[in-house]
Amino acid sequence: MNIIQITIILIVLESVLGEYHNVSVSSNSSLVSRQGKSFWGWASIWGIGIVRFQNGVCPAADSLDGTCYTRRQCMDINGIASGSCASNIGVCCVLQRTCSGTSSYNNTYFVNSAFPSTMTTSGVCTFTIQKCNPSICQVRIDFLTFTLAQPDANGNCNYDSMNIVGGGSNIPIICGENSGLHVYVDFNGDSNIRIVISTSSDASVARSWKLKIAQIACDCPTRAPSGCLMYYTDLSGTVRSFNYGTTVSSYFLANGQPGTRQLANTNYGICVGMVPGYCGIQWAPSSDPVSFTVSADTTAAVGTGIIGTSAAYLSGTNCLTDFIVVPDPSASGVPTNTDRFCGNGLPTLTTYSKPFVLTTVTDSNELLDSGNRGFALSYTQLRCTNIIIGK
Numbered sequence: 001m002n003i004i005q006i007t008i009i010l011i012v013l014e015s016v017l018g019e020y021h022n023v024s025v026s027s028n029s030s031l032v033s034r035q036g037k038s039f040w041g042w043a044s045i046w047g048i049g050i051v052r053f054q055n056g057v058c059p060a061a062d063s064l065d066g067t068c069y070t071r072r073q074c075m076d077i078n079g080i081a082s083g084s085c086a087s088n089i090g091v092c093c094v095l096q097r098t099c100s101g102t103s104s105y106n107n108t109y110f111v112n113s114a115f116p117s118t119m120t121t122s123g124v125c126t127f128t129i130q131k132c133n134p135s136i137c138q139v140r141i142d143f144l145t146f147t148l149a150q151p152d153a154n155g156n157c158n159y160d161s162m163n164i165v166g167g168g169s170n171i172p173i174i175c176g177e178n179s180g181l182h183v184y185v186d187f188n189g190d191s192n193i194r195i196v197i198s199t200s201s202d203a204s205v206a207r208s209w210k211l212k213i214a215q216i217a218c219d220c221p222t223r224a225p226s227g228c229l230m231y232y233t234d235l236s237g238t239v240r241s242f243n244y245g246t247t248v249s250s251y252f253l254a255n256g257q258p259g260t261r262q263l264a265n266t267n268y269g270i271c272v273g274m275v276p277g278y279c280g281i282q283w284a285p286s287s288d289p290v291s292f293t294v295s296a297d298t299t300a301a302v303g304t305g306i307i308g309t310s311a312a313y314l315s316g317t318n319c320l321t322d323f324i325v326v327p328d329p330s331a332s333g334v335p336t337n338t339d340r341f342c343g344n345g346l347p348t349l350t351t352y353s354k355p356f357v358l359t360t361v362t363d364s365n366e367l368l369d370s371g372n373r374g375f376a377l378s379y380t381q382l383r384c385t386n387i388i389i390g391k
């Protein structure tokens with residue numbers, strides 16, 4: 001038997017097995033034929049072995065995550081083969097879906113219909129997420145690309161919006177620029193989670209999105225604690241509120257002042273997983289002067305130059321509409337005696353209160369506020385040295 005004959009047998013066998021073991025696509029391993037002397041081969045007929053491999057996560061091109069399947073299985077589920085896996089027996093299969101799509105596969109990418117081209121039309125695009133197995137509790141949705149129309153002057157997503165419904169967590173309605181952000185959404189029992197993106201003809205914008213949807217098992221160490229819409233696990237990093245940006249809104253409030261970029265009607269936690277050996281966390285504005293502008297008149301604070309200075313800080317009972325909450329912090333070693341902060345600047349805050357969470361709250365309008373952009377804050381976990389553990 002020469003190479004061509006073997007190849008033909010392999011192709012025939014793979015297609016037969018691929019069809020026969022259709023069911024195995026939705027469980028977690030694949031059966032595949034393989035030329036004999038294979039390391040795992042247990043049946044060997046004329047040098048052909050049969051191999052089973054796990055349908056695990058594999059690295060695909062462009063830093064995407066794929067799942068290891070046979071080429072046939074990947075075709076059957078409309079995947080894109082991107083590199084090989086399981087010692088070249090499988091292909092790293094990337095699943096990309098668009099409007100009206102459904103997926104019960106881990107690491108499915110949901111894109112706008114013409115992606116990577118942008119879309120300018122109005123309409124509603126829905127994507128349905130089903131649990132890939134009963135042990136799944138949560139999804140992490142990464143906004144690899146996310147550009148929708150900006151909110152109106154009050155921060156309401158009245159032109160374009162993304163609604164995530166059907167889950168067990170309360171997710172704000174999101175619009176604007178959010179590439180690089182993510183959300184965690186709990187499943188509510190066995191109900192599907194739906195992502196509904198609406199675009200409006202009232203705004204002329206080149207929209208595009210590519211969302212990665214990863215399914216997280218209930219016992220997974222990377223599962224986000226309840227109440228954490230965003231969850232970071234590095235020792236240090238930057239967190240951003242939705243639609244944070246350094247440019248000002250192009251919409252205007254009723255009083256003629258520039259509107260806000262900060263989204264209205266939000267109330268969510270940004271959590272940081274405590275690394276062993278680290279006991280505290282520091283929150284600080286990032287280098288950008290507008291990196292904390294959550295209430296009051298940002299336009300005026302930029303104009304007078306007090307932006308980001310202690311003259312623009314507000315805290316405690318001065319923060320009733322839009323604010324952040326950091327539990328039990330100190331600033332420059334002195335307890336602030338309040339956990340609420342707003343205005344157009346933030347001192348560096350240190351807290352040893354656990355878990356590490358920053359809560360952000362916004363109301364439905366921007367009366368008396370103008371030009372707010374939200375926040376981009378750096379966090380740094382602090383080692384357990386010279387502090388009283390348990391404080």
Ligand SMILES: *[C@@H]1O[C@H](CO)[C@@H](O)[C@H](O)[C@H]1NC(C)=O
Nearest residue numbers: 026027028029054133134135
């Ligand atoms: C995955 O496969 C292994 C081995 O075949 C099996 O023991 C396990 O129960 C499977 N897990 C799921 C979630 O199907």
Ligand SMILES: *[C@@H]1O[C@H](CO)[C@@H](O)[C@H](O)[C@H]1NC(C)=O
Nearest residue numbers: 019022023025075076077078
């Ligand atoms: C095999 O899988 C394909 C794609 O998932 C599906 O359309 C087809 O009905 C399945 N066949 C059987 C016999 O289950």
Ligand SMILES: *[C@@H]1O[C@H](CO)[C@@H](O)[C@H](O)[C@H]1NC(C)=O
Nearest residue numbers: 057065106107214215216217
């Ligand atoms: C889904 O993929 C992610 C990586 O993107 C991985 O961490 C997670 O464990 C996978 N979930 C399941 C259920 O295999």
